Amino acid sequence: MTRAVEIIAGDFHSVDRIMPVMQSAFDPAFGEAWTAEQCRGLLCLPGTVLRLAVSGEDVLGFALVRSVLDEAELLLIATAASQQRKGIGQLLLHSVFYWCHQNGVKRVILEVRSGNVAVELYTKMGFTQIGRRENYYRGLDNNQFDALTLQRNL
Ligand SMILES: CC(C)(COP(=O)(O)OP(=O)(O)OC[C@H]1O[C@@H](n2cnc3c(N)ncnc32)[C@H](O)[C@@H]1OP(=O)(O)O)[C@@H](O)C(=O)NCCC(=O)NCCS
Numbered sequence: 001m002t003r004a005v006e007i008i009a010g011d012f013h014s015v016d017r018i019m020p021v022m023q024s025a026f027d028p029a030f031g032e033a034w035t036a037e038q039c040r041g042l043l044c045l046p047g048t049v050l051r052l053a054v055s056g057e058d059v060l061g062f063a064l065v066r067s068v069l070d071e072a073e074l075l076l077i078a079t080a081a082s083q084q085r086k087g088i089g090q091l092l093l094h095s096v097f098y099w100c101h102q103n104g105v106k107r108v109i110l111e112v113r114s115g116n117v118a119v120e121l122y123t124k125m126g127f128t129q130i131g132r133r134e135n136y137y138r139g140l141d142n143n144q145f146d147a148l149t150l151q152r153n154l
Contacts, residue, residue, distance in 0.1 A: 003055040005088060007095040010050035010062065012043040018052065018062045018078075025061075025078035030113065030139050034076060042066065042075070051095045053079070053088045063092040065099070065108075072100050074110040077118065089121045100154055107153045113137045114146040127152045 010018070015036050026033035042048055047068055053061035061079035065072050074096065079088045100108060110127070112118050127150040136147035 003060075005053050005055050005060060005086075005091060007091055008052050008054055010052040012040055014050060014052060014059075015039045015043065017059045018050075021059055021062055021078050021080045022076075024081040025084075029141065030137065030145075032113070039064065049096070049099055051092055051099070053092055061088040061092055063096050065096055067100070067103065067105055070104055070106040072096070072105045072108045074108055077121075089118075090125065093121070093125045097152075097154060105154060107151055109149065109151050111136075111147050111149050114148050119148065119150075122150050122152075125152065 018039070019036055022033045042064065043050060045066070047066055049065040049067065049072075051063045051065075052059050059080075060083045062076070063074065064076040065074050067073075074093075077089060077092055079086075079092075096108065099105075108127075109130075110122065112122065114132070129148050130151045131149035133147040133149070135144035137145040139145065
């Protein structure tokens, strides 16, 4: 049966609920998952936004954004491994864009590891590449990956 998914606002107190998604979504080979402490630290700051994709009590995905004046940075987006390719990533980004519109944000930027399938999601959602940092990321096996900087004007 298809589960109804809604997007709701999260905050500092939601961090424990997003950690299972963090652990299932991010490949440990790249060391990109944040700790609960890192998430809480960020969510103490003004201008941070957490959106949760939920089905009933279950958190299926989340997006974490930091905004300063008219620019926002998408810091993290993740969908639980068992729930991917069902449109949850797109729902989360639509919700982020809506929040940005409501709060005077004119552009969203992000940095992503070259080769991450997330690039496909971002491209579908209208992001374009504006920069590349060579060998910016290093996987746990010591392989290096470029960082792509993407932007979407709102
Ligand atoms: C990136 C991520 C959030 C996408 O979430 P999702 O809920 O599966 O995304 P959606 O179902 O909304 O996908 C929307 C579109 O993105 C693209 N896409 C998403 N995952 C893809 C994949 N594995 N391969 C190719 N394209 C993909 C497709 O165009 C897809 O549309 P389609 O299914 O109609 O073809 C998810 O793969 C994830 O959690 N990855 C691990 C965490 C991560 O690396 N996050 C990014 C850095 S913070």
